[in-house]
Amino acid sequence: MNPSSRVFELRTSPHLHTPRTVETIMRNVIYALLPICVYAIWLFGLSALALLVTTTASCVFTEQWICRMSGRESSIGDLSAAITGLLLGLILPPGFPLWMAAAGGFIAIAPAKMLFGGLGFNVFNPALVARAFLQAAFPVAITAYTPALALHRFVELIPSTLAIPLMKAQSIVAWSNSVRVDAFSGATPLMMQKFDHVSTGLWALLSGQRAGSAGETPALLILVCGGYLIVRKMADWRIPVAMLGSAGITGAVFYMIDPVRYPTPVFVLLSGGLMMGAMFMATDPVASPVTPTGVWIYGALMGSITVLIRSLGGLAEGVMYAILLGNAVSPLIDNLTQPRTYGAQGKGSSAPKKEVGA
Amino acid sequence: MHLTSWLTGNGSPRGIHIPEFKEATCHLPIRRLPFAPLLIVPLSQHTGSPAVSIVREGQEVVRGEPIARADGFFSVPMHAPATGRIECIALAQTARGDRTPAIYLRPYPGASQEILYGAPQDIERMSREEIITAIQDTGVVGLGGAAFPTHVKMKLPEGKSVDTVVVNGCECEPYLTTDHRVMVEQPSQVLYGTRIVMRAIGARRAIVGVEDNKPDAIEALRKAAGAHPEITIRSVPTKYPEGAEKILIKTLLGKEIPSGGLPSDIGLAVFNVATLAQIGDLLPRHQGLIERVVTITGPGVVKPGNYLTALGTPLRWALEQVGCKNVSSVILGGPMMGPAISSLEVPLTKGVTGVLVLTALDLSENRKVYPCIKCAACVEACPVQLNPSRLGLLARKERYEEMETQFHLNDCFECGSCSYVCPANIPLVQYFRVSKQMNRERKARA
Numbered sequence: 001m002n003p004s005s006r007v008f009e010l011r012t013s014p015h016l017h018t019p020r021t022v023e024t025i026m027r028n029v030i031y032a033l034l035p036i037c038v039y040a041i042w043l044f045g046l047s048a049l050a051l052l053v054t055t056t057a058s059c060v061f062t063e064q065w066i067c068r069m070s071g072r073e074s075s076i077g078d079l080s081a082a083i084t085g086l087l088l089g090l091i092l093p094p095g096f097p098l099w100m101a102a103a104g105g106f107i108a109i110a111p112a113k114m115l116f117g118g119l120g121f122n123v124f125n126p127a128l129v130a131r132a133f134l135q136a137a138f139p140v141a142i143t144a145y146t147p148a149l150a151l152h153r154f155v156e157l158i159p160s161t162l163a164i165p166l167m168k169a170q171s172i173v174a175w176s177n178s179v180r181v182d183a184f185s186g187a188t189p190l191m192m193q194k195f196d197h198v199s200t201g202l203w204a205l206l207s208g209q210r211a212g213s214a215g216e217t218p219a220l221l222i223l224v225c226g227g228y229l230i231v232r233k234m235a236d237w238r239i240p241v242a243m244l245g246s247a248g249i250t251g252a253v254f255y256m257i258d259p260v261r262y263p264t265p266v267f268v269l270l271s272g273g274l275m276m277g278a279m280f281m282a283t284d285p286v287a288s289p290v291t292p293t294g295v296w297i298y299g300a301l302m303g304s305i306t307v308l309i310r311s312l313g314g315l316a317e318g319v320m321y322a323i324l325l326g327n328a329v330s331p332l333i334d335n336l337t338q339p340r341t342y343g344a345q346g347k348g349s350s351a352p353k354k355e356v357g358a
Numbered sequence: 359m360h361l362t363s364w365l366t367g368n369g370s371p372r373g374i375h376i377p378e379f380k381e382a383t384c385h386l387p388i389r390r391l392p393f394a395p396l397l398i399v400p401l402s403q404h405t406g407s408p409a410v411s412i413v414r415e416g417q418e419v420v421r422g423e424p425i426a427r428a429d430g431f432f433s434v435p436m437h438a439p440a441t442g443r444i445e446c447i448a449l450a451q452t453a454r455g456d457r458t459p460a461i462y463l464r465p466y467p468g469a470s471q472e473i474l475y476g477a478p479q480d481i482e483r484m485s486r487e488e489i490i491t492a493i494q495d496t497g498v499v500g501l502g503g504a505a506f507p508t509h510v511k512m513k514l515p516e517g518k519s520v521d522t523v524v525v526n527g528c529e530c531e532p533y534l535t536t537d538h539r540v541m542v543e544q545p546s547q548v549l550y551g552t553r554i555v556m557r558a559i560g561a562r563r564a565i566v567g568v569e570d571n572k573p574d575a576i577e578a579l580r581k582a583a584g585a586h587p588e589i590t591i592r593s594v595p596t597k598y599p600e601g602a603e604k605i606l607i608k609t610l611l612g613k614e615i616p617s618g619g620l621p622s623d624i625g626l627a628v629f630n631v632a633t634l635a636q637i638g639d640l641l642p643r644h645q646g647l648i649e650r651v652v653t654i655t656g657p658g659v660v661k662p663g664n665y666l667t668a669l670g671t672p673l674r675w676a677l678e679q680v681g682c683k684n685v686s687s688v689i690l691g692g693p694m695m696g697p698a699i700s701s702l703e704v705p706l707t708k709g710v711t712g713v714l715v716l717t718a719l720d721l722s723e724n725r726k727v728y729p730c731i732k733c734a735a736c737v738e739a740c741p742v743q744l745n746p747s748r749l750g751l752l753a754r755k756e757r758y759e760e761m762e763t764q765f766h767l768n769d770c771f772e773c774g775s776c777s778y779v780c781p782a783n784i785p786l787v788q789y790f791r792v793s794k795q796m797n798r799e800r801k802a803r804a
Contacts, residue, residue, distance in 0.1 A: 009686050010700055012788050014774030015693040015716065016376060016532065020781045022728040078728060120729030120782075236734065290734040290747050334748070341766045342604060342742035343617040 022119075025234045026079035032225040033086045033215075033280070039208065040215040044094035044146070045153025047161045048214045054098045056085030058105025059126075066114045080119045084108050087127040087280060090215025091273060091320075092134070095146045095158030095172060099165040100138050104130040124327045125284045128320050135320070144172055145188050145211040147180040188212045190272045190316040193263050205270035216273040226279025239288060240278040242299025243306075244269055247278075250307040262311055274306060277319035287327040294330075294337040302326040373597040373605065374739045374775045376532055376694075378571065382662045383655050384535040388543055390666045391679055393440050393465045397670035398450045399425065400460040403707035404499040405506045406432040411461055417444045422475035422645055425461055434497045434507050437475070437646030439668040440465035451703045453690050453710075460705070463670065476645035481554055489558035489641075496640045497647040497708075502526060502537070502601070502630030503691050505709030508637070511629070512559050514622055521625040523561045524610060525552055525634060527568040527575060528594065528601030531692025534712045536651040537631050539664045541568065541575035544635045545582035551638030552589055552629075559627055564589045566631070567606050571596040598694065599773040603628040605741050617769050632711075652676075652706055658685045658715035667706050673713065674702035684717040694774045728782035736776035736786060742769050746776035746786045753789035758796045767793060 040048045063081040067074045076082070088108055092101060108130035113122045135142050146158050160172045188211045189200035204210045208218025216222075229235035251268030268274070282288065282302055289298050302322045309318025402408035409426035419425055419438040426436035442465035450460035465471070481489065494509040514520060525548070529537040541548060552564045566583075568576050570593040579591045594600055594609050604615050606628070613624050621628050636647055648669055655662035660681030667676060673688070689696040690710050706713070736746035744766055752761045761767040767790060776786040 008688060008698065008700060010698050011687065012785075012791070013689070013693065013695050013697065014778050014787065015687070015689055015696075015698065015714075016778060017725065017783070018779050018781070020779075021726075021783065022731055022781045025731075025733070025781055118729065120731050285731050285733040288732070290732050290737045290745065292737070295734075338745060338765075339737070339743040341617070341744055341769050342608070343614045343619070343769060344766070345616055 023078055026083060028229060028232055028234050029083050029280075030079060030086065032228050033083070033090070035225055036090060036215045036218065036221055037086060039218050039221055040090060040094070043148045043208060043217065044158075044214055045150065046156070047146075047153075047158040048089075048094045050098060050157065050161055051092060051094060051096055051101055051214055052086060052089035054101045055089035055092070055105045056082055058102040059085035059088065059109050062106050062109035063114065066110060070114075075118055078119055081109060081113075084113070084126045084130075088130050091127065091131055091213045091276065091281075093142060093145050093212075094214040095144060095160040096134075097138075097141055097160055097163035097165075099163070100134060100141060103137075104134045107133045120286055122286055123331075124324055125281055125287050128281060128324050128327075131320055132324060143191075145191075145213075146172060146176050147211050148209050148217065150176075150179040152179060188272070188316065189267070190310065193267065193271070194310070194316045197260070199263065199267060200271070202266070202270070205267070213273060213276075216276040219270040219275045222275045222279050226275075226283075229279075229283070235279070235283040236285070236288070236295055238292075238295045239283045239299040242296045243278040243282050243303040244274070246300040246303030247274060247307050248303075250304040251311075254307065254311045268307055268310070272310070272317045273319040277306070277323055278303070281319075281323050282326065287330055289330045289334040289337065291334055291337040291339055293339070294333040297333050297337065298326050298330055301329070372739065372741045372743060373599065374779055375596075376598050376778060378596075379532045379655075380535050380538070380571070383533075383653055383664055384538055384572075386535075386539075386663045388539050388651050388664045388666050391668070391671065391676060393471070393668055394671045394675040395464065396445065396672070397439055397442075397463040397465065397668060398460050398672055398705040399436055399439060399463060399670040400450055400452060400458055400705060400707060401426055401436065402452075402458050403436070403505060403669070403709065404434055405504065406434075406510070408458070409433060409436050411447055411459075413444050413447075413461065415444055415446050418442070419444060419463065420474050421469075421471050422473040422648055424475075424646060425463075428494060431494075431513070432507065432510055434494060434499055434509075435646065436461070436669075437497055437648050438463060439648040439670050441469040441471055442466045450705065451701050453697060453699050453704050453707075455700065460670075473645060473648075476640075476643045478642060479644045481557075481642060486558050486560065489554060492641055492644065493554075493558070493637060496637065496645065498633060498636050498640065499647075499708050500630055501632040501636065501650055501708065501711070503695075503709055503711050505707070508629065508633055511627055512555065514559070518622045519625060520559045520561050520622055520627045521563070522611070522627075523552060523556050523559065523564040524603070524607060524621070524626055524628045525564055525566040525631055526601055526603065526606055526628055527566055527572075527579070527631040528606060529572075530569060530596070530598045530601035531694055531696075531711075532598075533655050533714050534653050534692050535655075535664055536653045536711050538572050538575055540632045540635050540651060541572070542578050544639070545575075545578040547635040547638035548579065548631050549582050549586065549589060549634075549638070551634030551636070551641075553586065554637055554641055555627075555629060555634060556588070561627065562588065565610050566591045567594045567600075567610050568592070569594055569596040569600055598775060599741055602741065602771060602773060604771065617766065647708065650706075650708060650710075652710055653712035654680050654715075655712065656689075656715040656717075658682050658717045669708060670705045672702070673699070673704045673706060676706060676713065677702065677715065682715055685715055686718040687716045689714040689716065694778070695772065725783040727784060730782055730784055733781060735779040735781065739775040739779045741773060741775060742766075742771070744770055746790075749793075750776075750784055750786045750789055753793050756796075758793045758800070761790075761793055762797050767797070770794075 108126040112129035251265040254262040305322035449457040
């Protein structure tokens with residue numbers, strides 16, 4: 001052909017681009033979360049399903065609403081709101097009242113994410129901010145755990161799920177005792193360990209057949225699903241390695257000090273929300289450092305703080321606050337660990353440049 | 359660094375793997391493109407002062423005859439790429455977009471196109487200065503794309519010495535295969551050129567770095583280098599931008615060029631293989647550079663290949679010879695660093711390594727730009743360990759000065775790796791080009 005009558009597209013180099021986009025990454029995070037959601041529903045029944053649907057819908061609707069209110073293009077297409085919703089559902093107790101969960105979804109998106117400027121600008125992980133809010137606002141509901149594999153879980157909801165907004169919630173202790181299968185307790189392994197010094201079996205911890213937040217219990221499954229993201233290079237492997245490693249080491253130190261009072265390092269790693277936090281929350285790229293050294297420090301910091309809170313603090317679980325604290329210091333870590341650039345002379349700074357007069 | 363490369367300790371930590379797209383042309387021998395009916399030889403095809411024309415309108419010239427002289431040391435002469443008549447000396451379109459003076463030469467259709475200029479010279483008996491002058495006379499510039507006059511690199515500043523010559527045979531840009539074919543087909547010229555340069559510069563040894571995706575080139579060079587123990591052929595990992603001199607030096611010797619410095623600061627000089635092949639070919643006969651190998655390829659080209667092209671061949675004519683379809687964009691050089699051009703009236707000059715014709719399908723839709731999610735893919739990719747993520751945020755806020763003073767903006771050589779990997783489609787390297795320009799302008803005002 002004759003290329004004469006053509007109009008050329010003018011772009012600046014590079015003219016090639018990786019096919020991977022933000023949306024690809026987010027979609028894969030959802031793929032990685034779905035097996036955990038399904039397992040949570042199998043463990044805790046209809047209530048877990050209702051909880052996940054509520055938090056996800058609440059997050060997506062809030063984001064859509066704020067985008068419309070502020071007159072900007074809808075950003076729900078990047079799927080980050082849906083991820084926040086799923087994560088929030090997975091870290092709440094399965095019988096958590098739905099109206100509170102919906103409020104949590106609103107908190108996660110409106111103040112914790114959109115107020116900062118939306119995806120990429122939030123300082124803290126939105127799902128964790130929402131959980132921190134719910135923990136402060138509803139301290140009873142958020143510690144009301146129900147046993148896994150309860151009877152009739154696929155035909156009836158946990159009574160607290162449909163609690164009426166702003167009314168005093170009824171206690172679910174009696175219900176828990178009536179539906180539980182033998183040996184399944186309504187207290188989480190961490191609570192039992194901390195307050196009653198009763199340890200939980202390894203298999204219960206690995207398989208997640210124990211009380212806990214809807215999606216935080218199956219340590220093994222979370223490890224596999226998080227591993228999928230790492231293999232696809234969509235999550236930074238160094239953060240979970242650093243976080244779990246430092247939690248294990250800190251836990252081992254406490255265990256060596258007093259083996260009766262403190263749990264074994266293996267228990268530390270597999271109990272509570274540590275696995276979920278390390279694989280899916282701490283690796284949230286937006287709130288973690290970008291420098292190679294920084295991510296190690298960030299992960300190690302969160303791991304050891306988790307164990308410190310668990311061992312020395314008044315709470316049974318410390319992952320949430322540890323990660324929020326990690327998020328808070330992440331910009332500082334970034335600033336302090338700027339990589340040494342190629343050819344830099346002396347400490348940190350490059351040689352004075354020869355200037356070319358224009 | 360990703361888990362697998364961290365565990366295996368494989369290769370240099372930074373840089374990216376990109377599809378190579380070299381299969382279309384890497385096995386095709388170099389073939390000559392016919393002479394265009396009108397050649398346009400710009401007087402400025404190199405970095406430095408433009409050459410000064412020494413011909414007049416209507417003058418008949420013989421192929422290889424000097425038609426423009428160097429304007430001082432930082433300049434090179436031009437030679438007639440064909441036997442013919444000078445039509446005029448007028449402005450011509452360049453790839454950068456501006457118009458510069460050029461010699462228009464109309465080749466005689468019936469001429470034998472034999473190179474009659476030049477005389478044998480004994481390089482062994484020439485002094486270092488004489489060799490450097492002779493190299494300037496050939497008009498050779500960096501044929502890897504920079505078009506920096508080669509003899510200028512060989513004239514070392516007072517107190518500097520070069521111990522090792524690094525020969526760059528990486529050709530890490532996708533699609534391009536000119537250096538590859540030159541190494542396969544002209545290994546002895548490459549090595550002879552290397553030895554000439556070593557002599558002129560006083561170097562003790564030379565290391566040729568070739569990416570390991572070109573085993574045939576490595577084999578050809580090794581075979582040719584058998585008798586010369588001072589030249590070693592090294593295979594380097596195939597990774598973009600391995601062919602950037604800073605990165606190649608780091609891979610081969612583990613040394614770094616100081617920020618803002620030159621290879622000669624650490625006793626090195628880097629030359630491209632095609633440049634050395636031309637020196638090895640032209641210098642013994644004291645001839646001038648009149649043609650070069652250009653890879654014409656891409657999804658929009660019917661007959662892709664490595665074409666020996668007379669300097670000054672208009673791009674339109676070259677593309678008509680190889681055939682084009684569904685052209686949406688034409689790029690001079692490789693797809694990572696080459697500029698897209700706006701006009702086909704541009705002539706092919708000394709610095710053009712390839713012509714890449716992309717179709718509408720390749721550039722497809724306008725990519726949606728997301729906010730930075732700080733995934734650190736760019737930080738992992740940056741070959742000089744900058745923090746493109748932070749630099750990009752600062753550029754958006756127009757904090758150009760901070761980018762330079764605190765985040766080493768000027769160490770960026772614009773390889774484009776950060777823009778390539780960014781999942782948010784943020785045009786990072788484009789921001790950095792603008793930022794550097796803004797800094798230059800601010801300093802010019804001050």
